[in-house]
Amino acid sequence: MSAEDVPGVASPDVGVSAEAAGRLAGTVPEPGVRKPDPLLVLDRVTRSFGGLTAVRVDHLEVQRGTITALIGPNGAGKTTLFNIVSGFDRADSGRWSFAGHPLTGRPAHRVxxxxxxxxxxxxxxxARLTVRENLMLAADGQHGERLLPAVMRPLWRGQERETGRRADELIERFRLQGVRxxxxxxxxxxxxxxxxxARALMARPIMVLLDEPMAGVNPVLTQSLLRHMAELRDEGLTVCFVEHDMDVVMGVSDWVAVMADGRLVAEGPPHTIGQNPAVVDAYLGKRHDEPGTAGDPGPTGSGDARAIGDEE
Amino acid sequence: MDFEVIVSDALRSGIGPIAAVYALAAMGLNLHFGYTGLLNFGQVGFMLVGAYGLAVTVVTYGGAMWLGVLGGLACAVVLALLLGVPTLRLRADYLAITTIAAGETLRLFYRSSWAEPVTGGVYGLQRFANDFYDLNPIPRGSYGVWLVSFDARDLWVLTVGWGLVAVVGALLALLVHSPWGRVVRAVRDDETAARSLGKNVYAYKMQSLVLGGVIGAVAGMLQAIQVQSVSPDTFDPAVTFFLYTLLVLGGAGRILGPVVGSILFWFLLTFLDSALRQAIEAGYVSSELISTSEVGAVRFALVGLTLILLIVFRPQGLLGNRKEMMLSER
Structure with missing residues (x-):
């Protein structure tokens, strides 16, 4: 069963692919659940700043070839978790691996x-590199980036031309020709x-971590960014993105992981998340006096996701 | 007032050996500051260890001059590593603090009586570049065009000096227009972004620091060779600030910036000096206002004023791109 079967959740244009969702079919929607083919695996990762425990994730797996959204209210520890995994912050404890290689404590450039x-x-x-240079910089394995070969142009000229060609392709794909x-x-x-x-893609990644790609972006561009994400996933890339706005998440993601107070509180396909009591607690604060509130996704739920779909 | 003398003095200085020395040292600084964003306030320290590396090898230990040159370069590499290892992982300002202190510490160390048996202390070391002058192919005599002339000795230093500027400039041009240069400029703009794209920022900063420092050492050696003498007090912190002045004047982050800056800096400085002296002698400027002995200080004040005006009206320097410059103010 795919998320597309659930009416009004996915905006039709961006679309959750049946293939990607199929990879997660049968995965139980509970925090820390094992995935059939995990690319990124985190185990008992903790990070505290002074007395505040910002991240305390027991187990999290990200399925290969899917779009996984990491959501949660402000201060839930999403970005901190991203920083740890990408090597920009140190964890106090825990282990994590990527594509079978241990990644624990690796510096950012190695990651x-x-x-x-x-x-x-x-x-x-x-800022002081052109758009094209920004892209070309990101290419991996450039011979001319080493000091001695750098002064010997023939050694890297061919590769540089190829890098430029790839950069131009991405510039076109992301409609940046006008500012190249x-x-x-x-x-x-x-x-x-x-x-x-585009620059992240230039590095030929297996997986991209997008930290709030839609923050401060107008609705039209949001749709465009979402479409790019879906395309990348369909090309085989694994995408994980942080977002605190649930509406954006619903349309594009195949799987949603929810963090609150540094913990992973829920996981599941997007349509199940809005109904999850732990998520409602996280977003609206704990209030269990009325049983009915747990089932109501409220103003941040799927109702708004439908509204975005209508704008198309 | 004799304008011919003023212009002749100024031109001599602007294309003279000292301008080549400063151009070279500033080229190293340009790699640090203009391209990599490293705030090195101790470039004079690299000049010092280069000059002394040469002088000590030849005078104190009786080594050959080419060995001294290698010694000077090696000292610059060691100094760059010593400065870089602890500070390059930290924020940019720590390098600035460390380098300015290191430059001054080195000067005091080399002039100390404790180090005198090796470095000659306050007296420094002399006559270590005979091999260099023996190589001079230019026949004795005076050579000149228009108002400027140099003797064979100066012309030899001059040729080698500007030759080095050309070679180093060509090398740097190749480097900064290569993928290596792209990474280095990325580090200058945003270290974190460069790191997120798989670039080992620390290694690039270290390479840049070593390379720019070695270029500074070459400049120091050239300066020492020119006067056949090293003394610690020629390497005071003001030298680094002159280097920054002429770098900003010419345009930081431009290959020819330091060259144009150095020529212009020395031309202006000498022009003002000469013109002021002539004006005082001729009575255009009352000697009660400025006496001849104060000219040295006044010319620096005027150069400072020029620099202020330049920063206000042309902050990117003569060769810089204003638009690009403004983008750096994040």
Whole structure:
């Protein structure tokens, strides 16, 4: 059974692919559940800042070839978890592995070279590099990046041409042709988001971690970004993204993991998440005096996801 | 007032050996500051260890001059590693603090009486570049065009100096326009982003620090060779600030920025010096206002004023791109 069978959850254009959802068919929607083919596996990862425990995840697996949304209210520890996995922060304890290789404590650049590439909540474009240079920089295994070969142009000229060709393809795909040779620092907020996503792809990742790719982005661009994500998934890439707005999540993700107070409180296909009492607690605060509230997804639930679909 | 003398003095200085020395040192600094974003405030320290590496090898230990040159380069590499290992993982300002302190510590160390048997202390070391002058192919005599002329000795230093500038400039141009240069510029713009794309930021910063430091050491050696003498107090912190001045003047993050900056800096400085002296002698400027002995200080004040005006009206320097420059102010 795929999430498309549930009326009004997925916006038709972005679409949850039956194939991707099929990979997770039969997976029990409970926190820490094992996946059939996990790409990223986290075990007992904790991180505290002073007295505050920001992350305390017992077990989390991300299924290969799917879009997994990591949601939760502000301060739930989503970004901290991303930072730990991508090597930008240290965990106090725990182990995690990626595509079968242990990743625990690896520095950020090594993580990226393994094929796990992230983006940032506040975009980080290289302001004084052109859009094309931003992309070309991200290419992996460039011979000309070593000091001695760098001065011997014939050694890397061919590879550089190929890198440029790939960059141009991505520029076209993300509709950045108009600003190709502009300094990235002159781009608008939305263009920066597109550039960052394109740049992550230039590194030929196996999996991308997108930290709030839709934050501060207008609805039209949000749809476009979502469509890009779905396309990438259909091309075989594994996507994991952080989002605290549930509406955005519903349409595109194959699986949703919910964090609150540093813990993983729920997991499941998107349509089940809105009804999950743990999620409602996390978003609206604990209040169990009325049994009915647990079933009502409330203002952040699937009702709004339908509204976004209607805009198309 | 004799304008010919003023222009002649200024031109001599602007294309003279000292301008080549400063251009070279600033090229190293440009790699640090202009391309990699490393705030090195101790470039003079690299010049010092380069010059002393040469002088100590030849004078104190009786080594050959080419060995001294290698010694000077090796000292610069060691200094860069010593500075870089603890600070390059930290925020940019820590490198600035460390380098400015290191430059001054080195000067005090080399002039100390404890180090005198090796470094010559406050007296420094002399006559270590005879091999260099023996290589001079230019016949004795004076050579000149228009208002400027140099003797064979100066012309030899000059040729080698600007030759080095050309070689280093070509090398740097190749480097910064390569994928290596792209990574380094990315590090300058946003270290975190570069790291997230699989670049080992620490290694690139270290390479840049070593390479720029070695170029600084070459400049230090050239300076020492030119006067056949090293003394610790020629390497005071002000040198680094002159280097920054001419780098900003020419345009940071441009290959020719330091070259244009250095020529112009020395031209202006000498022009002002010469013009002021002439004006005082001719009575255009009352000697009660500025006496001849104060000219040295006044010219620096005027250069400072020029720099302020430049920063206000052309912050990107002569060769820089204003649009690009403004983007760096995140």
């Amino acid at each position: 990226a070279r393994q094929g796990l590439v992230r983006t940032f909540q506040l975009t980080r474009v290289l 040779d502009d300094f990235a620092g002159t781009l608008s907020g939305g263009q920066r988001k597109l550039l960052e996503m």
